[in-house]
Amino acid sequence: MDFNGQYNGYFERFEKKLSEILASLNTSAPALITDAMRYSVAGGGKRIRPVLCLSAADMLSADIEKACTYAVAVELIHSYSLVHDDLPAMDNDDYRRGKFSTHKKFGEAVGILAGDALLNFAFEVCLGQENLTDCDFAAMKILAESAGYSGMIAGQVLDLQYEKKDAGEKELYEIYSNKTAKLITVPLLIASALCSRAYYEQLERVGYHLGIMFQIVDDLLDVSGDLATLGKTPHKDEKEDKLTSVKVFGKTGAVKNAKFHYESALEILKKIPGSTFLCELANKIYGRNS
Amino acid sequence: MDFNGQYNGYFERFEKKLSEILASLNTSAPALITDAMRYSVAGGGKRIRPVLCLSAADMLSADIEKACTYAVAVELIHSYSLVHDDLPAMDNDDYRRGKFSTHKKFGEAVGILAGDALLNFAFEVCLGQENLTDCDFAAMKILAESAGYSGMIAGQVLDLQYEKKDAGEKELYEIYSNKTAKLITVPLLIASALCSRAYYEQLERVGYHLGIMFQIVDDLLDVSGDLATLGKTPHKDEKEDKLTSVKVFGKTGAVKNAKFHYESALEILKKIPGSTFLCELANKIYGRNS
Numbered sequence: 001m002d003f004n005g006q007y008n009g010y011f012e013r014f015e016k017k018l019s020e021i022l023a024s025l026n027t028s029a030p031a032l033i034t035d036a037m038r039y040s041v042a043g044g045g046k047r048i049r050p051v052l053c054l055s056a057a058d059m060l061s062a063d064i065e066k067a068c069t070y071a072v073a074v075e076l077i078h079s080y081s082l083v084h085d086d087l088p089a090m091d092n093d094d095y096r097r098g099k100f101s102t103h104k105k106f107g108e109a110v111g112i113l114a115g116d117a118l119l120n121f122a123f124e125v126c127l128g129q130e131n132l133t134d135c136d137f138a139a140m141k142i143l144a145e146s147a148g149y150s151g152m153i154a155g156q157v158l159d160l161q162y163e164k165k166d167a168g169e170k171e172l173y174e175i176y177s178n179k180t181a182k183l184i185t186v187p188l189l190i191a192s193a194l195c196s197r198a199y200y201e202q203l204e205r206v207g208y209h210l211g212i213m214f215q216i217v218d219d220l221l222d223v224s225g226d227l228a229t230l231g232k233t234p235h236k237d238e239k240e241d242k243l244t245s246v247k248v249f250g251k252t253g254a255v256k257n258a259k260f261h262y263e264s265a266l267e268i269l270k271k272i273p274g275s276t277f278l279c280e281l282a283n284k285i286y287g288r289n290s
Numbered sequence: 291m292d293f294n295g296q297y298n299g300y301f302e303r304f305e306k307k308l309s310e311i312l313a314s315l316n317t318s319a320p321a322l323i324t325d326a327m328r329y330s331v332a333g334g335g336k337r338i339r340p341v342l343c344l345s346a347a348d349m350l351s352a353d354i355e356k357a358c359t360y361a362v363a364v365e366l367i368h369s370y371s372l373v374h375d376d377l378p379a380m381d382n383d384d385y386r387r388g389k390f391s392t393h394k395k396f397g398e399a400v401g402i403l404a405g406d407a408l409l410n411f412a413f414e415v416c417l418g419q420e421n422l423t424d425c426d427f428a429a430m431k432i433l434a435e436s437a438g439y440s441g442m443i444a445g446q447v448l449d450l451q452y453e454k455k456d457a458g459e460k461e462l463y464e465i466y467s468n469k470t471a472k473l474i475t476v477p478l479l480i481a482s483a484l485c486s487r488a489y490y491e492q493l494e495r496v497g498y499h500l501g502i503m504f505q506i507v508d509d510l511l512d513v514s515g516d517l518a519t520l521g522k523t524p525h526k527d528e529k530e531d532k533l534t535s536v537k538v539f540g541k542t543g544a545v546k547n548a549k550f551h552y553e554s555a556l557e558i559l560k561k562i563p564g565s566t567f568l569c570e571l572a573n574k575i576y577g578r579n580s
Contacts, residue, residue: 116406
């Protein structure tokens with residue numbers, strides 16, 4: 001099967017699982033919160049993290065159905081982080097994935113609560129599985145640690161702290177390796193955890209490089225993109241004087257850096273048997289325009 | 291040992307465990323987030339949920355050390371809910387436990403992130419235990435479901451929805467049974483889950499009644515209390531036209547209602563062997579003035 005066919009296969013499989021899980025939300029809960037949760041997770045995203053999880057699971061011959069559940073959990077956490085990130089007190093963004101951000105659509109209080117609910121629900125989904133094993137504990141532990149105060153949230157805090165500050169490469173990497181790379185690495189590590197940690201260290205490094213590269217490409221798109229293509233407000237980083245790769249390295253330097261991390265990821269990936277799809281996926285992330 | 295001695299014993303044991311866990315926070319994480327997390331959890335609280343957990347575990351002869359870990363997780367979730375509840379877009383409260391609320395002290399963005407971090411950390415703490423068993427899965431599942439969109443968060447959403455609305459007893463119970471009672475019930479159910487679900491249904495009902503009673507007493511204190519005694523701004527419910535037991539039943543009616551739920555909890559508790567401490571604790575919660 002060609003790359004696009006395989007990508008769509010993972011994508012559809014994930015969307016089906018996500019729909020099932022969202023459809024199973026308790027109907028006795030207030031519609032306002034379940035609507036806001038569904039709105040925040042549904043539609044528009046490229047589902048890169050889920051596709052990373054399913055394709056890595058496939059590559060390692062892990063239980064795909066189980067990987068699918070964790071892919072949903074990762075995407076729930078990714079979505080909550082966007083919902084809270086868009087809040088007025090944070091990045092204050094009215095648009096996300098080409099539509100109103102959650103707080104803009106449902107109000108700020110519901111935006112806060114929907115984010116909380118999505119984060120919490122990620123663990124409900126993991127813990128709702130039957131016959132949990134030690135592999136599940138390992139997977140959940142990776143998820144929790146990567147998303148927490150010393151992972152993704154650390155990155156967001158640093159992102160705020162270095163706004164309008166004169167900081168350099170060291171600080172930039174500190175932000176990116178946490179804010180973005182942690183949640184790009186998680187799906188790969190979970191796939192590995194479901195297979196007795198096969199290629200764990202390698203996949204950890206792959207995720208790091210892919211994550212940094214992903215964020216640099218994001219920075220470059222922010223500089224050159226428009227709302228219609230991006231689905232979110234462009235030129236925001238510049239306006240808010242965020243510490244970005246473009247600010248630190250200049251546009252040409254950022255392009256060079258993205259290339260370095262793409263090639264670093266590729267070099268490690270190529271040594272893992274069956275990694276053709278992941279190599280091509282890395283290439284697509286590298287060359288994306290939205 | 292007398293009641294106070296026993297209460298202090300549980301309290302100290304919990305504080306020691308909490309301190310250990312907070313002291314173990316990764317020092318490579320940004321100090322801003324770990325400071326905000328510690329600030330939000332530390333000091334002032336009566337630790338009713340942890341004491342419920344430890345005393346129930348004691349009563350059922352559950353593993354107290356394990357119960358202590360879950361007590362920390364419950365308190366982390368309770369604390370995050372207060373941090374987010376105090377945000378300007380939510381209840382907008384500048385004081386909590388006699389000091390500035392987290393967003394007032396650290397800024398709104400850090401308030402949001404600290405809340406997120408505490409919720410996430412609750413699961414990190416649970417999953418960080420060694421040799422996890424099926425009982426642990428059950429305990430974590432109870433925690434996640436009780437705190438989530440169909441538990442505590444549902445209550446908070448309803449609380450917002452019924453603000454300034456003409457609603458009655460049914461809606462009030464819908465809010466209180468979720469917003470407050472779920473996280474009062476959780477410590478009891480976790481203790482039970484650690485002992486093959488001993489007295490599970492009874493403790494679920496006890497938690498429900500204690501939780502409703504706890505919230506009604508809170509309402510009565512809001513009407514009559516002052517900042518110094520309460521540690522939080524009084525008369526807020528009235529000002530914001532919240533749906534409270536005092537609004538629905540009047541002050542006398544609310545007192546009567548609290549009594550009913552106290553007695554209901556007591557009746558069930560008395561039938562569980564070794565429940566003397568929990569019965570007295572219920573009495574203290576009923577008679578508290580802060």
